[in-house]
Amino acid sequence: MATTREWLLTESPASRLQARLGRSYRMLLALLRNPLAVLGAMIVLALVIIAIFAPFFATHSPYTVELTDRLQPPSKEFWLGTDELGRDIWSRLVFGARITLIIVVLVAAIAAPLGTIVGAVSGYLGGWADRILMGITDIFLSMPKLILALAFVAALGPGIENAVIAIAITSWPAYARIARAETLTIRNCEFIFAARLQGASAARIIVRHILPLCSSSVIIRVTLDMAGIILTAAGLGFLGLGAQPPLPEWGAMISRGRAFILDQWWVATMPGFAIVIVSLGFCFLGDGLRDVLDPKSGNSQ
Amino acid sequence: MTTAFTFLGLLAITFFIGRVVPIDPVLAVVGDRAPQAVYERVREEMGLDRPLFVQFFSYVGDVLSGNFGMSVTTQRPVLDDLMQVFPATLEMATLGIIIGVALGVPMGVIAASRQGSLTDQAIRVVGLLGYSMPAFWLGLVGLLVFYARLQWVAGPGRIDIFYDGLIPTATGLMLVDSLVAGDLDVFWNAVSHIVLPASILGFFSLAYIARMTRSFMLNQLGQEYVTTARVKGVSERAVIWRHAFRPIRVPLITVVGLSYAGLLEGSVMIETVFSWPGIGNYLTAALFNADMNAVLGATLVIGAVFIVINKVSDALYRVLDPRAQ
Numbered sequence: 175m176a177t178t179r180e181w182l183l184t185e186s187p188a189s190r191l192q193a194r195l196g197r198s199y200r201m202l203l204a205l206l207r208n209p210l211a212v213l214g215a216m217i218v219l220a221l222v223i224i225a226i227f228a229p230f231f232a233t234h235s236p237y238t239v240e241l242t243d244r245l246q247p248p249s250k251e252f253w254l255g256t257d258e259l260g261r262d263i264w265s266r267l268v269f270g271a272r273i274t275l276i277i278v279v280l281v282a283a284i285a286a287p288l289g290t291i292v293g294a295v296s297g298y299l300g301g302w303a304d305r306i307l308m309g310i311t312d313i314f315l316s317m318p319k320l321i322l323a324l325a326f327v328a329a330l331g332p333g334i335e336n337a338v339i340a341i342a343i344t345s346w347p348a349y350a351r352i353a354r355a356e357t358l359t360i361r362n363c364e365f366i367f368a369a370r371l372q373g374a375s376a377a378r379i380i381v382r383h384i385l386p387l388c389s390s391s392v393i394i395r396v397t398l399d400m401a402g403i404i405l406t407a408a409g410l411g412f413l414g415l416g417a418q419p420p421l422p423e424w425g426a427m428i429s430r431g432r433a434f435i436l437d438q439w440w441v442a443t444m445p446g447f448a449i450v451i452v453s454l455g456f457c458f459l460g461d462g463l464r465d466v467l468d469p470k471s472g473n474s475q
Numbered sequence: 476m477t478t479a480f481t482f483l484g485l486l487a488i489t490f491f492i493g494r495v496v497p498i499d500p501v502l503a504v505v506g507d508r509a510p511q512a513v514y515e516r517v518r519e520e521m522g523l524d525r526p527l528f529v530q531f532f533s534y535v536g537d538v539l540s541g542n543f544g545m546s547v548t549t550q551r552p553v554l555d556d557l558m559q560v561f562p563a564t565l566e567m568a569t570l571g572i573i574i575g576v577a578l579g580v581p582m583g584v585i586a587a588s589r590q591g592s593l594t595d596q597a598i599r600v601v602g603l604l605g606y607s608m609p610a611f612w613l614g615l616v617g618l619l620v621f622y623a624r625l626q627w628v629a630g631p632g633r634i635d636i637f638y639d640g641l642i643p644t645a646t647g648l649m650l651v652d653s654l655v656a657g658d659l660d661v662f663w664n665a666v667s668h669i670v671l672p673a674s675i676l677g678f679f680s681l682a683y684i685a686r687m688t689r690s691f692m693l694n695q696l697g698q699e700y701v702t703t704a705r706v707k708g709v710s711e712r713a714v715i716w717r718h719a720f721r722p723i724r725v726p727l728i729t730v731v732g733l734s735y736a737g738l739l740e741g742s743v744m745i746e747t748v749f750s751w752p753g754i755g756n757y758l759t760a761a762l763f764n765a766d767m768n769a770v771l772g773a774t775l776v777i778g779a780v781f782i783v784i785n786k787v788s789d790a791l792y793r794v795l796d797p798r799a800q
Contacts, residue, residue: 313484
């Protein structure tokens with residue numbers, strides 16, 4: 175074990191792989207020194223595990239209606255109580271974790287690459303392409319995200335897919351800005367010139383040399399944005415524009431519980447705690463990642 | 476110039492959204508059983524047979540002349556509706572930003588002056604909570620605790636039905652109108668209604684304001700002039716408030732402007748929870764009724780106000796900061 179550690183932390187790595195692994199290991203060590211980041215990572219990990227193995231964590235079926243058990247307070251049988259159709263809230267939250275995870279992963283998978291490519295192309299090519307692409311980006315950036323997402327979903331119709339599309343459409347511009355700023359700092363580096371002199375096309379330079387270097391800033395930003403994505407998705411669900419019943423989406427569950435808030439408080443409050451915990455986890459992790467990967471823009475020091 | 480470009484972009488987006496609606500606007504007027512000839516005639520009358528860019532220009536012209544179309548739900552021009560509901564949102568967001576600044580700025584300064592302490596950590600967590608709580612959920616929990624259980628504040632709505640319509644509408648801002656009319660009963664009732672939703676909005680702006688204040692302050696406290704002041708024996712209190720705080724007032728204006736614009740947006744969810752008769756409530760009601768004119772009109776107005784506040788705070792920054800001139 176000690177030798178592995180030495181191999182990872184050596185000052186003179188013998189291979190590219192060793193250097194890369196060593197760098198990741200140092201980052202991991204730095205991340206582990208930040209207690210909030212560790213807590214965040216644990217929350218996110220728990221979310222992923224619970225989502226994947228939902229049937230093992232759920233104590234009841236999330237969909238079976240049992241009217242004799244309706245609106246039961248939290249108890250040994252129903253850990254977080256039951257809703258107005260007698261469904262166990264804990265089990266619904268567990269299965270709802272899947273929906274939340276799918277939404278954030280899909281939004282990140284659409285918006286982050288799209289924004290990064292737009293930003294990298296814009297920064298590398300410069301000139302007219304830059305002006306047009308950044309003009310569009312700035313228009314989207316200067317507009318209220320939630321309102322735009324609402325209007326898009328109103329036009330496309332309610333549902334998870336459309337909610338994902340609407341959130342992705344409103345969140346890519348931030349990544350384009352970041353990727354462009356990174357690209358501008360590296361486009362005049364010597365290794366880029368070297369690649370160009372060897373006859374590499376613009377597309378090849380962007381894909382092979384520029385995008386990998388933009389990725390760490392974009393990843394930090396994506397992690398920090400996750401909380402916002404979760405909140406927007408839950409907000410759309412709350413308004414009835416996101417996931418449709420009987421899907422156990424957390425925002426929609428709060429909306430159903432609204433009618434019982436005064437007497438059966440647990441129906442609406444429990445899903446909210448789930449949202450807060452998961453969003454907070456992503457915030458903590460993102461904050462920690464920023465301090466580790468990108469110390470220059472961190473505002474904590 | 477760029478502002479005009481941004482507005483054009485906003486119009487292009489709302490126009491585009493209006494075009495991707497799966498509902499055929501002609502069918503909405505003539506019904507599904509209309510003969511082809513009638514359908515074609517109405518389509519021509521509505522101008523939908525013209526090329527897209529011509530339609531876009533006529534849309535821009537309509538919006539600029541204040542024609543946002545009719546609302547299907549209220550049967551009134553959308554612009555009239557918006558003018559009527561906007562003051563309610565403005566009142567709540569303004570009170571929210573006042574609360575946010577009054578608490579957020581001191582919190583940020585204190586966090587920076589005790590960097591790394593338990594206070595600093597606590598303020599950081601409060602700030603991150605502001606980023607991770609759904610506004611609608613916090614509104615519901617607030618209603619449950621402060622209205623239903625503790626009975627400290629009044630419930631949803633702007634005013635009790637008992638007081639509704641007692642005072643003449645002058646500005647549309649309930650707090651101002653009641654003071655102008657000299658009716659303190661109405662004023663205090665309105666206060667007890669607005670205080671909870673405004674505080675919740677304030678909490679969300681506080682998160683951002685405190686965070687930014689802290690980082691600006693840390694930047695200043697590391698400067699040499701601060702060390703000089705300390706060496707000269709200036710008290711820590713004076714160092715912080717008189718020396719370090721002064722230069723950050725200008726960038727803080729931009730931060731406050733941004734969060735004010737954000738609150739107009741955040742009020743959509745809060746208004747829905749508190750049945751607050753503002754633009755957010757209007758927007759969500761329109762969403763449910765598939766009232767696209769109203770949806771797009773509200774989107775346009777919120778978007779436009781958002782852009783204007785951003786530009787104004789940018790401009791203020793340039794005017795107030797001597798280095799930027």
